Amino acid sequence: MKFAFVVLFSAVLAFAYGQANLPAAQPCDEALCKLPHCRCSSTNIPGALSASNVPQFVLLTFDDGVNIGNMVLYRQLLKNRFNSNNCPAAATFFVTHEYTDYTMINELYNDGHEIALHSISHRNSMEYWRDASVSTMMSEIGDQRSQIAHFANIPVNTIHGVRLPFLQMSGNSSFQMKAGAGLTYDSSWPTIAFQDPGLWPYTLDYRSVQDCIIPPCPTASIPGPWVLPMVAWTDLSGFPCSMVDNCYDHPHGSDDAAWYNFILKNFERHYLGNRSPFGIYVHEWFVRVNPGLWKALQRFAGVINNMNDVYMVNAKEVIDWVQNPVPNNVYRQRPCKNLLRTQCLPNICGPLPAPEGEKNYYMQVCSRCPSRYPWVGNPLGL
Ligand SMILES: *[C@@H]1O[C@H](CO)[C@@H](O)[C@H](O)[C@H]1NC(C)=O
Ligand SMILES: [Zn+2]
Numbered sequence: 001m002k003f004a005f006v007v008l009f010s011a012v013l014a015f016a017y018g019q020a021n022l023p024a025a026q027p028c029d030e031a032l033c034k035l036p037h038c039r040c041s042s043t044n045i046p047g048a049l050s051a052s053n054v055p056q057f058v059l060l061t062f063d064d065g066v067n068i069g070n071m072v073l074y075r076q077l078l079k080n081r082f083n084s085n086n087c088p089a090a091a092t093f094f095v096t097h098e099y100t101d102y103t104m105i106n107e108l109y110n111d112g113h114e115i116a117l118h119s120i121s122h123r124n125s126m127e128y129w130r131d132a133s134v135s136t137m138m139s140e141i142g143d144q145r146s147q148i149a150h151f152a153n154i155p156v157n158t159i160h161g162v163r164l165p166f167l168q169m170s171g172n173s174s175f176q177m178k179a180g181a182g183l184t185y186d187s188s189w190p191t192i193a194f195q196d197p198g199l200w201p202y203t204l205d206y207r208s209v210q211d212c213i214i215p216p217c218p219t220a221s222i223p224g225p226w227v228l229p230m231v232a233w234t235d236l237s238g239f240p241c242s243m244v245d246n247c248y249d250h251p252h253g254s255d256d257a258a259w260y261n262f263i264l265k266n267f268e269r270h271y272l273g274n275r276s277p278f279g280i281y282v283h284e285w286f287v288r289v290n291p292g293l294w295k296a297l298q299r300f301a302g303v304i305n306n307m308n309d310v311y312m313v314n315a316k317e318v319i320d321w322v323q324n325p326v327p328n329n330v331y332r333q334r335p336c337k338n339l340l341r342t343q344c345l346p347n348i349c350g351p352l353p354a355p356e357g358e359k360n361y362y363m364q365v366c367s368r369c370p371s372r373y374p375w376v377g378n379p380l381g382l
Helices: 002-017 068-078 102-110 126-130 134-152 171-179 254-269 286-287 291-304 313-322 328-333
Strands: 056-063 093-096 113-118 203-204 222-227 278-282 309-310 347-353 359-365
Touching: 002 068, 002 309, 056 254, 068 102, 068 286, 068 291, 093 102, 102 113, 102 134, 102 359, 113 313, 134 171, 134 347, 134 359, 171 222, 254 278, 254 291, 278 286, 286 291, 291 309
Parallel strands: 056 093, 056 278, 056 309, 093 113
Antiparallel strands: 203 222, 347 359
C-alpha cells in the first residue's frame, strides 16, 4: 500500500514537472479558454469591460535582498499609504535569500505587502538560469517558498509569485515548477510588442503571442500558472525598458519634476489606454541614487492614491481581479483584504558555516537559528 502510494506519487511528480515531453501549446481558442483558470494572451480587457470601468492597477515591485540598507526607503515610501478606497496601498517584493534580514520580511508582510520569490542563490550567470531544469528551479525557487515562510514566520500560502533572476527564463521549466509547486504567477517576461495597448495577464494553456525578448520562452501547454507580463516603459529617446533601471535615456538624477513627468507619461499609456496593469519595476538602489526619482515616486503615489479608479496593489491582487473582473464601482465597495498578522521574535544567528568556502554568515530571523547557513539544497539550514 505504502509502496504503491510512493510509486503513484512519484509518477504524478514525474508527470507534473519531469522532463517527459510536454504537449506543445496550440493556438488559443477563446471559446474553450475561459476565466477564472484560463485566459488567452491578448490585450483585450478581462470580462469585456470598457476601459473607463476598469480599475487601473499600479504595481510597484522591488527585487533582491531586503535589509537595513534598503528598508529605510521602503518604509519612507510605503508606510501609512492608502488608496482612495481607504485600503492600504501595497507593493510586491521579489526577495533573494542572500543579504535578506528575515525580520524585515516579516515587517513588510505585516504592513500588507506581498512577499514573492526571486531565488535562493541569485547566481550571477545567465547560462545557469537559461539552462535550469525543473529540479534546479524547484531547489532555487520552489524551496525558497518554505524557506521564507519559515525564517520570516509568515504563512506559506501567502507566497504566490516568482520573478526569475535577470529575467532569464528557461523555456518551460520554471512554469512546470510553478505548476507543480502550486505557485500562481510569474512576472519575469518583458514585452515591447504589446506595450500600447498593454498585454493583460494570461495563462499558458494555449500558445502565447507574447514576444520573446530573453529566450528561451515557454512553448508547451502548461495549465495553472499565470503570466503577468512586464509591459515595457518608453525612455526619453523612445526606447523600451522593462525595468525602470534599464531606461537608458532617463531624467537627470536630481530633477524630480522631470522624473515625475517621465512616470506620468508611461502611466498614461495604460490609464488612457486599455488599463492593463501599470508596473513600476525597480531596484531600491536605483531609486536611492536618483533622489529625483525618489521624490517623484512619492508625488506620483500621492496623486494616484487620490484617484478613485487607480489602486496601488500587490501582484496577486491583480491576478485575482483578472480571474474575476468586476467594474470599478463594484471593486471600490469591497472590503479591504484580510491580513493574518504574525509575530516576529527576532534572533541573530551566527557565525553559521557556509556550504562552500570558509566564509561565515550571520542571519536575522524570526525562527530558531539554523545550524548551518541555509542554501540551495538545504533551504532551512538543517
Ligand atoms: C517546451 O516544450 C515544448 C513542447 O514539448 C518543446 O517543443 C520545447 O522545445 C520546450 N522548450 C524547451 C526550451 O525545452
Ligand atoms: Zn535580482
